[in-house]
Amino acid sequence: MIRPVAHIGAMAAYALADLTAPEGKLLISLSQNESLRGPSPAVTQAIHRAAETPHLYPDPDWTGVRRALGDVHGIDPAQIICGNGSLDLIGAIARAYLDQTTRALVPAHAYPFFRTATQMTGAQLTAVPERDLTVDVEALLTAQTSETRVVFVANPGNPTGTRIPRSDLLRLRAGLRDDVLLVIDEAYGEFADHLNEPMFDQVASGNTVVLRTMSKAYGLAGMRVGWGYFPSGIAAEVRKLLNPNNVALAGQLAAEAAVQDQTYMRDTCQMTMQIRDAFASRIRQMGLDVPDSFTNFTLIRFTTPELAQHADAWLKAEGIFLRPQSGAGLPDCLRATIGQAKDMDFTADVLSDWCQQKRISS
């Protein structure tokens, strides 16, 4: 029998979204934190341009994307690395800095891929308790040991949607040993940029990486483009682990065009936040718990895991797919991506029916 290496054999496969609508129902997918609308119209033209030269390899240095990002964020394009989605970068960082003798730290309700990426390397993982579904910096610092090599923190967080301020991240960095890499995953950073707390300057410390993605606010999830701002030495190590030509031509041209249309992206964020806040307030009026979100989704907390499962099945019967959160240690929660206003209204109507039926039957 052919056996995989022991730590890979022991891993569970990454849990993907279930998207099979019941017969006769239209699928309303609110489960993958995709954008509520497509990208800037300039992106469509860029993708058409990619169709002219599909026989040629793409730019291995992502020059156009890096230049556009450097201009918009006022950062050095030479320190930007692009990935086939930011998942590509998270995996490469884990492989470069973790092995079977080391340990990564994550907040208890962190994005589950941090665990997967850590497991791929055979390293151990410590999940550190959060406070009110929010990253607890003191608890992370207390959990640091001599084995700790990497700390992964998504800010804003997924699936919590909550956020810690820049001052907390600075305290975290200051309290970590210099040989511990801090990875700040800002996949939803564009939805919090109006708070004006960018973290890119921290990369100069030499042991902090900031990741972002084109998949959320820019509406390019299907193009698979993520990026990160890295200290030069870390960038060199991570690049060794990425497949050469990791971002296809269409993805590169699409990302460059999307970044150059900041007005469109900001409008998407505004639109999303308005619909999100209206949806959250309707759900709260039903007596369900919804933490304040700084992202394009909201977390809905039920009183028990059984009620969350029951509500999930009730919504699915109407074709509405939210994302259960057992994988992030929150079996009593469902996460709802913010879609079009009419879909969110329908989702709130169906949940309201569920609440009434529960009240009558209990």
Ligand SMILES: Cc1ncc(COP(=O)(O)O)c(C=O)c1O
């Ligand atoms: C916190 C976080 N990081 C990374 C990713 C991966 O994004 P990408 O599509 O860039 O691989 C996601 C996607 O949901 C996410 O929520």
